[in-house]
Amino acid sequence: MKSYRKELWFNVPTRRGFLNITPQVREAILESGVTEGLCLVNSMHITSSVFINDDESGLHEDYEKWLEKLAPHAPINQYKHNNTGEDNGDAHLKRQVMGREVVTAITKGDLDFGPWEQIFYGEFDGKRRKRVLIKIIGE
Numbered sequence: 001m002k003s004y005r006k007e008l009w010f011n012v013p014t015r016r017g018f019l020n021i022t023p024q025v026r027e028a029i030l031e032s033g034v035t036e037g038l039c040l041v042n043s044m045h046i047t048s049s050v051f052i053n054d055d056e057s058g059l060h061e062d063y064e065k066w067l068e069k070l071a072p073h074a075p076i077n078q079y080k081h082n083n084t085g086e087d088n089g090d091a092h093l094k095r096q097v098m099g100r101e102v103v104t105a106i107t108k109g110d111l112d113f114g115p116w117e118q119i120f121y122g123e124f125d126g127k128r129r130k131r132v133l134i135k136i137i138g139e
Contacts, residue, residue, distance in 0.1 A: 001037075001137060001138065001139055002032060002033060002034050002037075002136075002137065002138060002139060003135075003136070003137050004028065004031065004032035004033075004034065004134075004135070004136040004137075005133070005134070005135050005136075006028045006031070006133075006134045007044075007131050007132065007133055007134070008021060008024050008121075008131065008132040008134065009129055009130070009131050009132075010121055010123070010129070010130055010131070010132070011126075011127075011128065011129045011130070012123040012126035012127070013126065013127060014123075014126050014127070015073070015123075015124075015125065015126050015127065016064065016067075016094075016122075016123055016124050016125075016126060017122075017123045017126060018060050018063065018120050018121070018122050018123070019120060019121045019123070020055050020118050020119070020120055021041070021050075021119050021120065021121050021132065022055075022111070022118045022119045024134075025039065025041055025104075025111065025119050025134060026110065026111060028134045028136060029106055029109065029110065029111070029136060030109070032136040034106055034109070034136050034137070034138040034139065035106065035107075035108060035109040035138070035139065036106060036107060036108075036138050036139050037105075037106045037136060037137050037138010037139060038103055038104070038105060038106065038136070038137055038138060039103065039104045039105075039106055039111070039134065039135070039136045040101060040102075040103050040133070040134070040135040040136075041101060041102050041103075041104070041119055041132060041133070041134050042100055042101030042102075042132065042133050042135075043095070043100055043101065043121065043122075043130070043132055044130070044131045044132065044133055045130040045131070046092060046095060047088055047091035047092055047094075047095055047123075047124050047125035048091075048095060048121065048122060048123050048124060048125070048130050049094075049095045049098035049099050049100060049121075049122040049124070050099065050100065050101050050102055050119065050120065050121055050122070050132060051098050051099050051102060051119075051120055051122060052102050052104070052113075052117050052118065052119055052120070053117070053118065053120065054116045054117075054118065055116075055118045055120075063098075063122075067094045067097065067098070067124075070093070070094070070097060071089075071090040071093035071094050071097075072090060073087075073090045076089070088124075088125040090124070091124035091125035094122075094124040095122075095124055098122050098124075102119060104119070106136065106138055
């Protein structure tokens with residue numbers, strides 16, 4: 001069985017954002033040489049996420065509004081976490097809802113996806129460098 005590891009680095013210039021990282025994951029699968037196996041993609045930071053959904057701008061706007069209703073950024077004094085000097089208590093909660101990682105099947109050397117599925121990096125406390133791990137195993 002083969003094993004392959006790759007890190008992706010992102011620096012989202014805004015506080016929040018969604019990036020389609022499917023092309024980078026597909027590139028890693030090609031680099032790995034794995035044609036049948038599994039691919040783990042996970043955020044290595046506690047204020048960002050990785051998730052699978054449709055690449056549709058209206059849906060991304062809906063996520064933004066929904067997440068802000070669930071865990072509004074302001075007022076920042078509503079979060080005890082922010083008593084540490086941070087202002088990202090909301091980002092931790094948003095990450096919890098959106099998830100840490102995804103695992104996808106690799107079949108015939110590609111992601112075994114449904115017709116609209118794409119992999120996204122979700123940033124909830126941007127303006128600094130963060131990384132995503134891709135780990136591929138299989139044959």
